[in-house]
Amino acid sequence: MKKIWPWLLLLLLLIVLCVWTKKDSIHISSNIPTQSVAPVIADKEKTYIHYLITQQDNSYSLDGAFTNTQQQDALVNTFKAKERTLKINHTSTNATLVGNEALALTDKIIPHFIQNYTRGKISYNNQKLEISGDVNSYEAQHEMQRLLSSSTVPSQDNTHVVLATKPIDFHINKNGENFTVNGTLKDATQVNALKSKLPASAKVTLKQENRRVDDGAIAATQSILPSFTQNYSNGDITYADKMLTVAGTVSSQEALNEMQRLTSSLGIPVTNNTVLDPEVLKAQREAEAKKAQEEAEAKKAQEAKKVQEEAEANARETSEKEAQATTQEAATAEKMALETKAQEEESKKAKVKESINQLLSVEDIEFEVSKSSLTQKGKTTVDKLANILKQYPNMRVELAGYTDSDGSETFNQKLSQARVDTTKNRLISRGVVANRLVAKGYGEANPLVPNTSDENKAKNRRVEINILGE
Structure with missing residues (x-):
């Protein structure tokens, strides 16, 4: 029992010490100021500028949001210094935005970007500057990476390297039955494609380089190799500097024509230097x-x-001229006769017209009011007209009837036609041949004077006699 007491006292002392320590800890913790995290919160609440520069062919455009217009003007001036135009597309300004460090880095990389990039973009968003686009060398890519690493601004390089390529080249030589082939192609597929149209005995030495490109030369060569193999005693097929050249000697014009036909439809630049065998050419000449x-x-x-x-x-021409002269004389005589006849007819027409005008100037062809029947005076006038017409039995005339504007247009048309028909029938009954007479009613058309008074209307109600000729 005496051995336990020291341990109990020690345990009690430890408990008291722990309680006192806990009390101090709570007190100290309760006095820690909460604003100590405020600076971190303030950083998160900052709003940064953002922008996108886009390259399309040789033109550049700018979109984004800036602190002020001076920032975007600075970018425009950097492009202008390199003789390029940066088009302001969709931009805005907000004085609370921050991010001058990114603009400084962008200004630094723009000259390299203009000189080396195609289909490129410079984007600053979410506090990160990103570069994308195509360059034609690893050196250009590495230079962009160096420029980006010179700043503390977070950045990402998405540059794509598109290495320059070279066209394939090859030379096929035929000497008798022997073929030799050399050159540089892209890969085994191209090598096998070219060999597939060559004799198995051909000596082929072709290198392979991955950056070589075929612009259709292999397919073109495949299409002409059968004719080349069969018809050429010696010759060459060469593809260099994107030009396919065929040269050599053939023994027939048909073979020459066939190669000309084949090379004219290949779709790639071709020079055909094929010639005929000298002996064949001599025989041809x-x-x-x-x-x-x-x-x-x-x-x-x-x-x-x-x-x-x-x-x-x-001799025929002389004879024809004589006959033509005779014919011309006859034609002249006939023409003169016709002219004389026409003059006589015109004179006759004038006499008829004069007689009719004299008659109608003193006597009207009168009708009953709003009717087609002739008055007694009208009948007398028509009978006198018949006597005049019978003096010229071959003369044809038109009886043209007109009304004033009273009544409807339809009524006036029918009335004018009925009146000239009555006049025509009266003339026929008095001995004038019917086929000499044409009766046409024109209604209220072609008034002599405006229908503004009874006197004018009376003038417009008329039958005109028009001489048509014989």
């Missing part, structure tokens, strides 16, 4: 000379025939 001689003799005979035909033509 002899045949052409013989043909030229035959053509010369035929031309000579044709010229002699032409001289004879011209003499015969001259």
